[in-house]
Amino acid sequence: MSALRPKKRPSWRLISRALLALGICLFFAWVGGLIWFAEQIPASVGDSTTKADAIVVLTGGSGRLRAGLELLSKNKGNKLFVSGVYRGVDVKTLLAQWQRAPTELENLVNIGDAINTAGNAAETAEWVNGLGYRSLRLVTASYHMPRSLLEFRHALPDTTVIPHPVFSGNVKMERWWAWPGTTALIAREFTKYVLAWMRLNTLGVSVGGGRP
Numbered sequence: 001m002s003a004l005r006p007k008k009r010p011s012w013r014l015i016s017r018a019l020l021a022l023g024i025c026l027f028f029a030w031v032g033g034l035i036w037f038a039e040q041i042p043a044s045v046g047d048s049t050t051k052a053d054a055i056v057v058l059t060g061g062s063g064r065l066r067a068g069l070e071l072l073s074k075n076k077g078n079k080l081f082v083s084g085v086y087r088g089v090d091v092k093t094l095l096a097q098w099q100r101a102p103t104e105l106e107n108l109v110n111i112g113d114a115i116n117t118a119g120n121a122a123e124t125a126e127w128v129n130g131l132g133y134r135s136l137r138l139v140t141a142s143y144h145m146p147r148s149l150l151e152f153r154h155a156l157p158d159t160t161v162i163p164h165p166v167f168s169g170n171v172k173m174e175r176w177w178a179w180p181g182t183t184a185l186i187a188r189e190f191t192k193y194v195l196a197w198m199r200l201n202t203l204g205v206s207v208g209g210g211r212p
Contacts, residue, residue, distance in 0.1 A: 053133035121155035
């Protein structure tokens with residue numbers, strides 16, 4: 001009876017080829033996801049007329065606060081909540097940046113000091129639920145809108161969220177892949193979006209972290 005031959009272990013060459021194939025597959029999946037994500041970034045304000053119970057501005061980019069205050073002045077919401085304001089900054093300071101009389105809108109503006117998008121959603125949910133509001137107009141940068149909607153619709157499942165994107169001349173969405181700065185920005189946002197999606201769908205919780 002012949003002795004049983006020991007099983008051959010997979011060679012490092014086979015393992016490296018398998019890892020390379022896996023890496024290539026993941027890369028193309030990521031690129032495909034990036035293209036899909038870029039298509040989700042709004043190119044315009046889809047609904048600019050519906051009045052919501054509240055207007056919510058996420059700080060972190062130029063033009064967001066101005067857009068929120070303009071919406072408030074046009075009675076597109078009963079109150080304005082500015083989420084992500086640095087501690088020590090008050091409502092009068094924010095209004096002064098818009099060059100409006102502080103007393104004109106001061107009583108209609110509240111602020112929060114969240115430090116990231118998940119925190120924006122969490123503190124807004126507490127504010128909205130405390131007032132019994134059921135709809136809000138969300139103001140943030142266009143490239144930040146997909147991730148913001150993901151977080152807000154998770155934190156406020158029974159609240160209607162109307163996206164109101166703000167557009168920056170520095171973000172070139174037409175042929176975005178031809179602009180290195182825009183490509184890098186969208187790639188970062190897509191990666192954050194995937195991580196947020198995994199967190200919310202795996203853990204079902206919102207967590208804190210760095211600024212958006």
